[in-house]
Amino acid sequence: MANTAGDGLRYGARGMMGGEDGAPHCYLLRRPDEEAQPLSSKQEGIPVPAHSCFEVHSGGGGGWGPPAERLAASGIRDRKDGLLTRCDKEQN
Secondary structure (H helix, E strand, O other), X not given: OEOXXXXXXXXXXXXXXXXXXXXXXXXXXXXXXXXXXXXXXXXXXXXXXXXOEEEEEOOOOOOEOOHHHOOHHHHHHHHHOOOOOOOOOOOO
16 A cells, blocks of 8 residues: 655646746556556555556756746757656556
8 A cells, every 4th residue: 555645746846037837746656457547646545566666757846037038949958858848647
């Protein structure tokens, strides 16, 4: 059995000086031979059979400054480096 805790699943880190908020965290439970199950905040008594895997996707920090004022090359580099990703609960 497992439990989850934390409000990071509901609210991402706040942006500052016009920056956008960061994405919230995402927790997934992958049981053997099953689709990934998104987990909610403060969930208790989660059955976890042997050979299961927890995925924890951290939402990261909020932005600093208006995104439109960043150089286009910076955004391209961020995407290439995997810094602009989302936890897609439907496809994981």
